[in-house]
Amino acid sequence: MTVMSRKFARFVLGLILVLTLTVCASAKTNYILMIVDGGGEGAYRIGSQFYTGEDRGLPYMKHEDGWKEFGCTTYSKSGVVQDTKTTDSGTEKIVNYSEDGSYSPDTHWLEFETHMKNPTDSAASATALNSGVKTKNGRINFDENGKQLETVADFAAARGFAAGSITNVMPSHATPAAVAGHNMNRGDGANLWREMVKKDVLSVVIGAAHPWYDKNGERREEAQFNPYGPSEHAWGRITTEPTYHGWTFIEKREDFQKIASGEVPAPKKLMGLPQVAGTFQSSRSHDRGRNENVPTLTECCLAGLNTLNQNEKGFYLMVESGSVDWLTGNAxxxxEEMCEFFDAVQAICDWVEKNSSWEETTIILTADHETGALFGPLADxxxxxxxxxxxxxxxxxPECNFFKKSHTNAPVPLFVKGKGAEKFEGRVKCTDETFGKIWGFEGKIVDNTDVPQIGKELFDGK
Ligand SMILES: [Zn+2]
Structure with missing residues (x-):
């Protein structure tokens, strides 16, 4: 090799190195976690049957377009679990469990009741899904010894990423609160709300806790403040100050739609409280169909994504469809709730393809736990x-039956696509053949703590 060609080779190698570093530095990381609260295999199944006419009618259920499917275990570090049980005389009785949570495919499906025992609550499972640590029921991002935990949103925010929490139920209820809140008691909704809006972690908070509207979206004569949303004092400031703690506040459906479509530029920080209380749709008492003055989960997600996407490094977003957990007995x-969720999944995937890519964005669909032991009518x-x-x-x-009123310990579905999806393969704990056979897939099992642990790896550039 001549001196000239050696120099040239060195120049080319240097150029490749610089280009590689530039590409790596500009690659974003977006991690999107979508949770159906209480949406186990049964809820995903009846949702698919209703939405598509097929048992596995959605692209993720067919493993199309790069989607991977797992079962995900949800058990917690015990604590006292309160549950209701119907006695022979038909009356309901409170039952307290205090066993340690666990899961083994060998014992899980021995009898019909076995898989129902000793379930997690939403606080412990939300902690697992956000911090990657199993804790006792009732705690939000505190471990079993009372040590405060770092959520994937805390971790991402400390490294310059944006983060958001979107739900169609109350914004500081366990699942959405656990994105950025820390509390030994999930019932402390007021302080969880305060932490979500005052700590500089979140730039999107959307949920149902408008004091001036009822569950049907009709205006009240007097304000009623939800314990899992802003207090009367905070409400006064949110609605009178131009930017309360830097938040731009919206409540009208058209304002969500305008930010979602890009007609209006997204604000720096978006606080959305649609004109309804408790839930967007599922607790409405009339039969006139959906409350049309309330945005869809899709509209909220798109408005949230346009807000978070202003961050040059990327973002963490948690989306919750929150009320399947409360709908046992109401197929x-x-x-309907699953359809709103499936619509939002599709809209987010379309958004990723238009505004980002699967090289920089991950999407995960799962549940915090199963609710209702929802199976076919003869499952027992x-x-x-x-x-x-x-x-x-x-x-x-569909023909189905809810065999329990509350949570079970059954694994839940977990579908993943995009950046780092293959990391889930490396975390498979076992194959549960019975579980796989019931629902028609391989039955490979991961754990809910894997979700934020992988998220932290990706935000860490690993
Ligand atoms: Zn839950």
Whole structure:
């Protein structure tokens, strides 16, 4: 090699190095976690049957377009679990469990009732999904010894990323609060709300806690302040100051739509409290269909994404469809909630393809726990044990039954696509053949603590 060509080779190598570093430095990391509260396999199944007419009608259920599927365990570090049980005389009785949470495919499905025992609550599972640590029920981002934990949003924010929390139920209820809140008691909604809006971690907070509207979206005569939202004092400041702690406040559906469509530029920090109380749709008492003055979960997600996407490094976003957990016994409303969720998933995927890419964005769909032991109508009979719900065609409520009023310990679905999706393969704990057979997939099992641990790796550039 001549001196000249050696110099040239060195120049080319140097150029490649500089270009590689530039590309790496400009690559964003966006981590999007979508949770159906209480949405186990049964809820995803009846949702699919209602929405598409098929048992596995959504792209993620068909493993299309790079989607991967797992089961995800949700158990917690025990604590006292309160549960209701119907006695022989038909009356309800409170039952307290205080066993340690665990999961083993060998014992989980032995009898119909086995998989129902000793479930997590939403606080412990939200802690696991945000901090990557198992804790006792009732705690939000504090471990079993009372030590405060760092959430994936805290971790991302400390490294210059944006973060957001969007729910269609109350904004400081356990699941959405756990994105940035820390509290030994999930019931302390007022302080969880304060921490979410005052600490410089979140730049999107959206949820249902408007004091002037009821669950049907009708205006009240007097304000009623939800314990999982702003206090009367905070409300006064939010609605009179131009930017309360830097937040731009919106409440009208058209304002969500304008930011979602890009007609109006996204603010730096978006606080959205649509004109409804408690839940966007699922607790409405009339039968006139959806409350049209309330934005869809999709509109909230797009407005949130446009806000977070202003950050040059990327963002963490948690989206919760929050009320499947409260709809046991009501398959129609469960299907409606799942449809809103499926719509939001599709809209977010379309947004990623238009505004980002799967090289820089991860999307995860899961649940915090199963609720309702939702199976087919004969699932508790020996010959048809764990029968799955039976579809009746698109738009028809499937044949199914809720065998329990509250949470179970069954693994939940976990679908993942995009940046780092292969990392989940490396965290598979075991294969649960029974679980896989019931729901029609391989049955590979990961744990809810894997979700934020992988998120932190990605925000750390690993
Ligand atoms: Zn929950």
């Amino acid at each position: 129609q409303r469960t299907c 009979q020996p010959d048809t044990m764990f029968q799955a719900p039976i579809g009746k065609g698109k738009g028809q409520v």
